[in-house]
Amino acid sequence: MNATAASAGPTRTAQPRVGLFVTCLVDIIRPSIGFAAVKLLEDAGCKVIVPNQTCCGQPAYNSGDRAAAKALARQAIEAFEDCDYVVAPSGSCGGMLIKHYPDLFAGEPDLAERAERFAEKSHELVSFLVDVLGVQKVAARFDGTVAYHDSCAGLRELGIKAQPRRLLSGVEGLTLVELEEAETCCGFGGLFATKYGELSNAIVSRKAEDIRAASADTVLAGDLGCLLNMAGKLSREGSAVKARHVAEILAGMAEGPAIGESEKEAAR
Amino acid sequence: MNAREAIFASIRRSLAVSGEEAPRRFEVETRLKQAPPGVVPKRGQGDLRARLATFKAEAERAQASLAEVGTWADAPAEIARFLRENNCPATLRMGADPRLATMPWSETALELLRGASDGRDVSAVSAAFAGIAETGTLALASGADNPTTLNFLSDNHIVVLPREAILADYESVFAKLRDAYGKGGAPRTLNFITGPSRSADIEQKLLVGAHGPRRLHIIIVGED
Amino acid sequence: MSEVATSAHFKENAHAALTDARLQGALGFSRNFVGRRAAAVERLPEFEALRDSARAIKDHTLAHLDLYLEAYESKVRASGGEVHYAQDGEEAREIIIDLCKSMGAKSVTKGKSMIAEEIGLNHALEAAGIEPVETDLGEYIIQLRGEAPSHIIAPAIHLTAKDVEREFRKAHHDLPPDRSLTEPEQLLSEARQVLRAKFLAADVGITGANFLIAETGTSIIVTNEGNGDLTQILPEAHIVIASIEKVVPTLEDAAQLMRVLARSATGQDASVYTTLSTGPRRPGDPDGPRAYHVVILDNGRSAMLGGEFEDMLRCIRCGACMNHCPVYQAVGGHAYGWVYPGPMGAVLTPSLIGVAEGGQLPNASTFCGRCEQVCPVRIPLPNMMRHWREREFERRLSPAPLRYGLGFWAFFASRPTLYRLATDLAARAMGVASRGKGRFSWLPFAGGWTRYRDLAAPEGATFQSQWRARSGAVR
Numbered sequence: 001m002n003a004t005a006a007s008a009g010p011t012r013t014a015q016p017r018v019g020l021f022v023t024c025l026v027d028i029i030r031p032s033i034g035f036a037a038v039k040l041l042e043d044a045g046c047k048v049i050v051p052n053q054t055c056c057g058q059p060a061y062n063s064g065d066r067a068a069a070k071a072l073a074r075q076a077i078e079a080f081e082d083c084d085y086v087v088a089p090s091g092s093c094g095g096m097l098i099k100h101y102p103d104l105f106a107g108e109p110d111l112a113e114r115a116e117r118f119a120e121k122s123h124e125l126v127s128f129l130v131d132v133l134g135v136q137k138v139a140a141r142f143d144g145t146v147a148y149h150d151s152c153a154g155l156r157e158l159g160i161k162a163q164p165r166r167l168l169s170g171v172e173g174l175t176l177v178e179l180e181e182a183e184t185c186c187g188f189g190g191l192f193a194t195k196y197g198e199l200s201n202a203i204v205s206r207k208a209e210d211i212r213a214a215s216a217d218t219v220l221a222g223d224l225g226c227l228l229n230m231a232g233k234l235s236r237e238g239s240a241v242k243a244r245h246v247a248e249i250l251a252g253m254a255e256g257p258a259i260g261e262s263e264k265e266a267a268r
Numbered sequence: 269m270n271a272r273e274a275i276f277a278s279i280r281r282s283l284a285v286s287g288e289e290a291p292r293r294f295e296v297e298t299r300l301k302q303a304p305p306g307v308v309p310k311r312g313q314g315d316l317r318a319r320l321a322t323f324k325a326e327a328e329r330a331q332a333s334l335a336e337v338g339t340w341a342d343a344p345a346e347i348a349r350f351l352r353e354n355n356c357p358a359t360l361r362m363g364a365d366p367r368l369a370t371m372p373w374s375e376t377a378l379e380l381l382r383g384a385s386d387g388r389d390v391s392a393v394s395a396a397f398a399g400i401a402e403t404g405t406l407a408l409a410s411g412a413d414n415p416t417t418l419n420f421l422s423d424n425h426i427v428v429l430p431r432e433a434i435l436a437d438y439e440s441v442f443a444k445l446r447d448a449y450g451k452g453g454a455p456r457t458l459n460f461i462t463g464p465s466r467s468a469d470i471e472q473k474l475l476v477g478a479h480g481p482r483r484l485h486i487i488i489v490g491e492d
Numbered sequence: 493m494s495e496v497a498t499s500a501h502f503k504e505n506a507h508a509a510l511t512d513a514r515l516q517g518a519l520g521f522s523r524n525f526v527g528r529r530a531a532a533v534e535r536l537p538e539f540e541a542l543r544d545s546a547r548a549i550k551d552h553t554l555a556h557l558d559l560y561l562e563a564y565e566s567k568v569r570a571s572g573g574e575v576h577y578a579q580d581g582e583e584a585r586e587i588i589i590d591l592c593k594s595m596g597a598k599s600v601t602k603g604k605s606m607i608a609e610e611i612g613l614n615h616a617l618e619a620a621g622i623e624p625v626e627t628d629l630g631e632y633i634i635q636l637r638g639e640a641p642s643h644i645i646a647p648a649i650h651l652t653a654k655d656v657e658r659e660f661r662k663a664h665h666d667l668p669p670d671r672s673l674t675e676p677e678q679l680l681s682e683a684r685q686v687l688r689a690k691f692l693a694a695d696v697g698i699t700g701a702n703f704l705i706a707e708t709g710t711s712i713i714v715t716n717e718g719n720g721d722l723t724q725i726l727p728e729a730h731i732v733i734a735s736i737e738k739v740v741p742t743l744e745d746a747a748q749l750m751r752v753l754a755r756s757a758t759g760q761d762a763s764v765y766t767t768l769s770t771g772p773r774r775p776g777d778p779d780g781p782r783a784y785h786v787v788i789l790d791n792g793r794s795a796m797l798g799g800e801f802e803d804m805l806r807c808i809r810c811g812a813c814m815n816h817c818p819v820y821q822a823v824g825g826h827a828y829g830w831v832y833p834g835p836m837g838a839v840l841t842p843s844l845i846g847v848a849e850g851g852q853l854p855n856a857s858t859f860c861g862r863c864e865q866v867c868p869v870r871i872p873l874p875n876m877m878r879h880w881r882e883r884e885f886e887r888r889l890s891p892a893p894l895r896y897g898l899g900f901w902a903f904f905a906s907r908p909t910l911y912r913l914a915t916d917l918a919a920r921a922m923g924v925a926s927r928g929k930g931r932f933s934w935l936p937f938a939g940g941w942t943r944y945r946d947l948a949a950p951e952g953a954t955f956q957s958q959w960r961a962r963s964g965a966v967r
Contacts, residue, residue: 022955024905028919029948031955050959052912054905060898062859064881064890068902075906152860185818189858195894196856197940199506202822203858204945232945235931260948262930272577275736275790279558282797287558296559296741299552300707303742306545309538309751326761363778384779387692403762410773410780417779420721438747445743452567454708456774457725460766465718468758469630469646470676471653472521478629479684479691480718480765 018046019083023093024055025224036251037089037125044133051079058096062190073101077118086122089247090223091154094124099157124154125247126222130163137170140252145175147216150183151223164222164246181210188229204233211241220246231259305439312402312436319401323434326404330463331476332484338491341372343428348376350485351391356424361385361392365413368395385417392422398441399434403462407441410457419459425481431490497845499829502852509823518650519824525815528759546752547869549745550806560706560739567709571771573784581611584789588731589620591785595729597622597695603713603720604628605700606644607733607789609831625690627719629683636663642825645757645811650824697723701734707742709770716764724769730781735789737805749808752868756810792844800879804839806869813863813873819856828853835863835873842880851889854880916957919950
């Protein structure tokens with residue numbers, strides 16, 4: 001049974017309405033992460049709703065297309081209007097919603113306020129569970145050794161470091177080892193990975209080396225972008241190390257294929 | 269418009285000011301006059317005993333060597349010992365600092381050379397303006413008393429530091445500086461020296477004895 | 493040396509760097525800085541507060557830069573020094589060469605100065621028949637190789653000891669050829685010997701300045717070797733070249749900045765030599781320069797004030813950002829193609845040489861944010877790189893495929909229903925196309941990815957379509 005503290009959130013409702021900001025990568029490539037997030041939130045006592053949604057606008061924002069970023073941001077703010085919280089299984093998208101939406105509309109009277117309020121109610125998934133809902137332990141079980149990669153945006157924009165480790169340490173059967181360079185960028189950087197492929201490869205090669213040296217059988221992170229990058233490199237190098245989103249482990253939904261793994265490989 | 273005028277005009281244009289604004293002028297004048305200290309680390313603070321201990325620990329961390337003697341009169345013997353132990357010639361360059369000049373050199377067999385360094389000195393001795401406990405740093409002021417070239421051209425630089433001159437931090441040295449040179453004044457050169465010369469430019473390997481002295485020996489003078 | 497920028501060819505430069513095995517080996521050395529800085533920061537509980545203080549001092553000074561420059565200038569003159577102003581590199585070179593010629597200078601020693609690199613001073617001196625001798629060991633080594641520095645405080649960090657030995661044997665041909673130079677200590681000893689003669693023979697010494705203090709008319713240099721000091725006290729004249737934003741108000745303000753500088757740069761609590769110089773020698777001084785000149789350079793900085801990139805003028809040239817940057821660690825400094833590498837170079841270069849020439853640099857970043865995290869004066873480097881990307885986008889300087897790709901994405905993303913349908917279709921199709929392998933080893937339009945990595949295939953239907961199917965009602 002999960003030990004959940006009653007939320008001391010702003011609305012003081014017994015069952016907070018949490019809008020799941022699923023993120024385009026999860027939506028399109030690995031929906032199982034979305035379902036793991038739903039399970040974690042529901043187990044912690046939330047009512048999860050999934051408004052019609054698209055993209056947080058970060059690719060446009062980081063490419064310098066402020067106008068497109070603003071249009072998508074406005075859309076997102078409207079879509080999640082009547083949720084108590086907005087929760088995303090991603091430090092990168094989370095950072096966009098929380099840190100950059102207010103920047104986008106700074107100085108625009110009405111929108112700046114709406115963006116601030118939106119940012120205040122937005123959270124990354126694991127930090128939401130631990131810091132807002134007070135979850136101290138999850139009921140999952142996972143037999144294996146894992147290493148956790150600190151995705152840059154989650155770490156540096158949102159201060160996510162202790163929370164995933166906290167919950168992982170309570171997972172039955174799981175051994176957590178630390179990467180020598182857990183806080184070093186994996187080289188994804190969104191469009192950077194394709195625009196500067198060779199450079200991105202150099203960076204992820206070092207990350208892959210670090211992961212292999214840690215003798216973990218699975219690498220975890222809170223961001224699918226990083227995970228796709230690391231998983232893709234590890235498998236290209238013929239490594240047996242698997243990659244999963246931390247939500248999959250915490251929700252006890254880590255039986256299916258790991259990222260980039262086929263059904264056949266998973267069954268072995 | 270000459271270069272100076274053009275640059276000031278450009279700065280003022282960018283800042284959207286004329287330069288005449290009274291509030292700005294007042295702010296600048298005030299800051300220059302009051303020179304407020306910022307964040308001063310606790311590390312160097314404390315009474316003389318505490319400062320002495322901190323100074324010694326920090327100076328050694330920076331690879332200076334240290335000795336303590338009771339009075340100025342004991343210094344020449346310590347210097348002679350230092351030179352002997354390091355197989356240095358018994359020759360020593362120094363400036364006109366009266367505190368050094370009046371030490372009992374005849375008790376040693378050291379040959380003394382006076383004035384600025386000619387670039388061939390193996391060893392030189394200076395008297396410090398102050399010491400900084402916070403970082404184990406010596407403050408040395410230029411002039412005939414302690415020529416600056418002695419700090420850099422000798423292989424072995426020996427510095428005599430009166431115990432009471434070990435101050436807590438840079439801010440305290442600045443206060444002493446203002447007493448000596450007036451507000452807004454400074455010697456032509458003020459050297460803050462922390463350990464012997466070093467370089468890590470070759471494969472990031474830390475090596476002592478780059479262009480400045482290979483050894484820095486600090487003799488702290490004073491009794492309990 | 494550094495006038496011709498190759499920053500526009502960053503990708504090609506990076507490729508050359510990534511395939512240079514010798515360089516890749518040497519780049520490992522720069523990673524030491526990370527641990528050293530961390531250790532120094534841990535030792536000083538006041539470090540974070542000092543960063544805030546340093547930032548505030550810089551902001552205050554920049555907001556009053558005209559007045560502090562005036563105050564500084566009058567103090568320099570009062571102490572017997574001379575102040576010259578240069579709007580750009582050409583004016584600065586002219587001033588310095590005229591000064592040298594007026595003194596009949598044949599050889600000039602130089603302390604390390606990034607500004608001097610920026611204006612290509614060495615080439616100009618050589619062209620005027622004056623021999624410049626770099627005295628910082630790293631700068632000396634790269635001068636022998638005819639190279640530019642690859643790091644702002646460790647210029648030869650891209651070289652191995654063997655590289656240095658090779659250069660010394662070539663250049664110091666008067667010394668016995670059978671001498672041993674395998675140990676770094678021996679290389680250092682030889683450099684000391686060779687450069688000592690140059691120090692003593694120089695007619696003029698040129699240094700940069702880490703800070704200029706308005707209160708006293710003082711220039712500060714910070715070194716570990718003592719080369720800057722020998723450069724400035726031995727010759728007849730000392731010329732300081734510094735850019736306008738080097739001014740700080742008071743001695744106390746300088747101390748705040750000094751405390752974060754060494755720790756951020758090399759992890760030392762204090763550099764070995766921090767030297768405050770004020771004017772030429774005083775009556776009765778037995779040594780020191782007889783003439784003291786300060787050349788104050790603008791070269792694009794005044795235009796940065798009051799604008800989007802003003803924060804960049806807080807930079808105190810510590811090098812922490814590049815030490816912690818995954819991109820710099822992968823390719824080293826030369827790939828950036830001009831004087832300033834790493835994150836600070838990515839922000840500053842387009843300001844100084846234009847977006848057309850320097851615009852690649854702010855694009856070559858993952859925005860990991862480590863640079864901002866370690867910057868002693870808290871410059872929001874990723875934000876400013878993003879500003880450059882915005883400028884490029886506005887001026888349509890970004891590559892066409894990227895603009896079309898983003899436009900395509902934005903079209904769908906701003907139409908939620910269309911988006912849901914299209915992504916679901918694409919996800920299912922790609923799921924099928926992967927033929928049960930779970931991943932792609934190649935994908936059209938994604939060559940930059942799949943050349944080096946596999947790409948996980950979509951699971952099948954999208955999350956939103958599955959959610960609709962499960963719960964029936966979607967708002």
